[in-house]
Amino acid sequence: MKKMMAFILVVMMSIALIPECFAEAGDGVVNVEFFQTTYSQAEIIDQIIADFSLIHPDIKVTQINLPGDEADTVLANRILNHDVPDIFNYELSQTLFDMIEAGILRDVSGTAYADCIDAAVANQCMYNDKLYLLPMSVNFMGVFYNVEMFEAHGWAIPQTLDELWELCETIQGEGIIPFAAGDKSGSNLAHWVQDVIGVYCPNYIEDFYSVFNGNMSIADMEGIEDVADIVIARTRYCQEDPLGYGTDDQIALFANQETAMYINGSWRMSKLNTRDLAFHYAVFPFPGKTAEDTQVMSSVDFAVVTAADVSPEKQVAIDTFLEYLFSDGARYFIEVSNAPSAVTGIKPDTSSYSLLLPYFESGRIFGMPSNCRWTDATYSDYTAALQNLVLTGEKKTFYEEFNDALTDYGMPAVYIH
Amino acid sequence: MKKRRYEIGMSILFAGIVCAYFVFTFLPVIDGLQISLTDWNGISPSRNFVGFVNYSQFISDKHFVDTVTITLKYILLLSAGMVALGYGLALCLLQMRSQSMLLTVLFFPHIIMTVISCILWEQIFNNILPGIGRMLGIEKLSHNMLSSKETAILAVVAVDLWHLAPYAFLILFTALKGIPADMVDSARLEGANSVQLFRHIQFPMTFPSFGVVLTTAITHALTSIDTILIMTSGGPARATETLYFVVYKNSFMRQRFGYGLAQGVLLAIAAILIYLLIQAWTNRVQTEGVEDG
Numbered sequence: 001m002k003k004m005m006a007f008i009l010v011v012m013m014s015i016a017l018i019p020e021c022f023a024e025a026g027d028g029v030v031n032v033e034f035f036q037t038t039y040s041q042a043e044i045i046d047q048i049i050a051d052f053s054l055i056h057p058d059i060k061v062t063q064i065n066l067p068g069d070e071a072d073t074v075l076a077n078r079i080l081n082h083d084v085p086d087i088f089n090y091e092l093s094q095t096l097f098d099m100i101e102a103g104i105l106r107d108v109s110g111t112a113y114a115d116c117i118d119a120a121v122a123n124q125c126m127y128n129d130k131l132y133l134l135p136m137s138v139n140f141m142g143v144f145y146n147v148e149m150f151e152a153h154g155w156a157i158p159q160t161l162d163e164l165w166e167l168c169e170t171i172q173g174e175g176i177i178p179f180a181a182g183d184k185s186g187s188n189l190a191h192w193v194q195d196v197i198g199v200y201c202p203n204y205i206e207d208f209y210s211v212f213n214g215n216m217s218i219a220d221m222e223g224i225e226d227v228a229d230i231v232i233a234r235t236r237y238c239q240e241d242p243l244g245y246g247t248d249d250q251i252a253l254f255a256n257q258e259t260a261m262y263i264n265g266s267w268r269m270s271k272l273n274t275r276d277l278a279f280h281y282a283v284f285p286f287p288g289k290t291a292e293d294t295q296v297m298s299s300v301d302f303a304v305v306t307a308a309d310v311s312p313e314k315q316v317a318i319d320t321f322l323e324y325l326f327s328d329g330a331r332y333f334i335e336v337s338n339a340p341s342a343v344t345g346i347k348p349d350t351s352s353y354s355l356l357l358p359y360f361e362s363g364r365i366f367g368m369p370s371n372c373r374w375t376d377a378t379y380s381d382y383t384a385a386l387q388n389l390v391l392t393g394e395k396k397t398f399y400e401e402f403n404d405a406l407t408d409y410g411m412p413a414v415y416i417h
Numbered sequence: 418m419k420k421r422r423y424e425i426g427m428s429i430l431f432a433g434i435v436c437a438y439f440v441f442t443f444l445p446v447i448d449g450l451q452i453s454l455t456d457w458n459g460i461s462p463s464r465n466f467v468g469f470v471n472y473s474q475f476i477s478d479k480h481f482v483d484t485v486t487i488t489l490k491y492i493l494l495l496s497a498g499m500v501a502l503g504y505g506l507a508l509c510l511l512q513m514r515s516q517s518m519l520l521t522v523l524f525f526p527h528i529i530m531t532v533i534s535c536i537l538w539e540q541i542f543n544n545i546l547p548g549i550g551r552m553l554g555i556e557k558l559s560h561n562m563l564s565s566k567e568t569a570i571l572a573v574v575a576v577d578l579w580h581l582a583p584y585a586f587l588i589l590f591t592a593l594k595g596i597p598a599d600m601v602d603s604a605r606l607e608g609a610n611s612v613q614l615f616r617h618i619q620f621p622m623t624f625p626s627f628g629v630v631l632t633t634a635i636t637h638a639l640t641s642i643d644t645i646l647i648m649t650s651g652g653p654a655r656a657t658e659t660l661y662f663v664v665y666k667n668s669f670m671r672q673r674f675g676y677g678l679a680q681g682v683l684l685a686i687a688a689i690l691i692y693l694l695i696q697a698w699t700n701r702v703q704t705e706g707v708e709d710g
Contacts, residue, residue: 072669072670073669076459076668076669076672077669079459079460080459080674094672095460095672098458098460098461098672099460101461102460102461102462103462104460183653184563184564184649184650184652184653185650186650186652240547240560240561241543241547241560241561241563241564241565242564243561243563243564243565243652243653243654244542244543244561244562244563244564245543245561245564249543375671375672376670376671376672377667377671377673380666380670380671384652384654384655385654387652387653387654388653388654388655390653391564391565391566391653391654404479
């Protein structure tokens with residue numbers, strides 16, 4: 001009797017382990033999964049989904065949100081197992097094109113929601129004249145500063161690089177740390193230096209192409225020495241041990257008014273906006289050697305893709321959600337994140353980055369240099385080279401490592417401007 | 418009849434376990450070996466056979482020596498730390514009265530989740546330790562250990578030790594408590610001091626447990642990257658990139674699954690060799706001990 005009971009218990013426990021995902025939602029409700037790969041925007045999407053569900057109770061959208069870098073690993077695992085999420089946000093990268101080539105992503109050209117996107121931004125996202133990536137916002141890189149601190153001390157916004165270093169000296173002289181750095185997070189450092197490359201290396205696209213082809217080395221690239229000098233100089237004006245601080249630490253230092261400025265992208269603004277700041281912040285562009293040289297790095301920021309292989313019923317549900325996401329959803333997203341909109345007809349509150357608007361209006365913007373389709377391996381080695389430069393200040397080693405990062409993995413499959 | 422039914426039941430259960438092992442362990446290993454011979458990026462439906470290119474590429478990689486060096490450093494520091502702290506804490510606790518309560522307190526760090534431990538220790542390395550270092554005038558401690566190439570791996574080992582040493586302590590404490598009291602008393606009566614007691618009685622008698630602790634430490638160093646991922650992401654400038662981290666990085670962060678799996682295969686072979694060496698050594702020592710005894 002006891003053995004029979006034990007056997008029945010084991011069988012019941014085994015049945016309970018069978019995943020619930022085999023069960024489809026009942027009562028005509030269609031499940032759609034939104035896989036969030038950038039946890040900083042999860043709360044905004046949660047609200048959009050909640051508002052959508054009030055209008056469409058027959059479509060249940062669930063956001064899967066994982067912390068930090070785990071989302072990328074889980075997504076990679078799921079793609080390996082042919083379990084592609086219905087909708088997920090992604091970025092312009094070689095991996096995106098690999099996914100398109102593998103037939104994992106759906107071509108959304110010509111859909112009603114794709115037509116809502118600004119033509120110039122949509123053009124950046126095209127692959128073989130088709131649209132797979134739907135951008136909702138564009139980003140920018142800049143120097144975030146404490147407005148009240150600047151006004152109280154009478155500090156002027158620097159227009160040139162020399163003025164920026166003079167300002168840093170002044171700030172340091174008053175016992176305040178000029179910059180908050182978060183170099184432990186490789187992407188913080190890597191993205192900022194891409195901004196510097198775009199401003200100080202006038203022929204970066206052609207020069208990277210030449211390096212890929214083995215026709216020149218990074219050390220010969222026009223402006224690269226200025227880039228290295230700027231990285232070394234910035235290290236003098238940030239908190240001690242910048243490689244021990246990550247993104248959250250960097251934002252905390254700035255939010256707690258321990259530093260006057262921090263350099264990062266608009267994709268971090270939503271994190272800053274959720275803090276109860278005791279001051280206002282604004283953004284100015286990282287200056288060039290002269291005011292005329294200054295440009296702003298801007299690229300696609302929050303963007304979504306959809307899975308190619310879904311049932312017709314689910315496709316209808318996904319389309320319905322995306323139509324909402326790129327209309328009322330986008331309005332809410334832009335309002336909360338304050339990011340420049342990629343959706344036509346939506347104007348964000350630009351007061352915090354009004355100093356950048358003239359650059360957008362006059363076309364003095366450029367895309368991320370790594371949009372020359374660097375592979376993930378190239379980007380990873382480039383980041384390690386930068387961290388080494390911050391640690392050691394050795395420019396020669398930096399040039400060698402950066403050169404190897406570009407040449408070790410071959411020329412990217414797709415090369416565009 | 419009953420015995421026959423019992424045997425049939427056990428055979429069915431055993432067959433189930435063997436099937437599960439075959440499906441969830443053996444088959445993936447074979448698949449992994451196959452993928453390691455291709456240039457698969459984890460996404461493309463096609464996998465092009467490249468032979469042993471991935472293997473030779475890894476061995477000839479300019480960072481290979483650094484990666485192996487960092488891994489060996491990690492293994493040695495973690496093993497030595499776990500054994501030293503495990504025995505140290507166990508021997509101290511043996512002399513004390515309120516052993517149950519202290520046992521609970523000492524084991525507490527082990528039950529805290531790795532993520533929480535890492536977040537806690539990040540704040541200690543960022544703010545508390547540099548302050549103490551500056552106060553005491555210790556240059557190496559005056560900076561964030563995570564931000565220096567020389568000390569980042571030491572910081573990672575420290576966090577792992579904080580988490581794992583309680584486990585080693587528990588194993589060794591239990592083993593030490595199992596030594597017959599009259600043996601210890603006889604040794605003391607004959608004038609053995611603490612060092613002699615440990616060397617001639619306590620260590621030999623707990624040698625199997627020492628082997629378990631050593632194997633645990635080495636296994637953790639070879640197959641765990643939680644602490645490294647959370648605290649340093651392999652940095653600064655690759656200073657904490659162990660072999661396993663490199664496998665993870667190439668597979669999931671760089672979308673080079675074929676290459677990552679080739680590295681994984683080589684790592685598995687190294688781990689098996691290390692395990693066999695330790696087993697052979699511990700068996701030999703134990704056998705010699707029995708012969709001497």
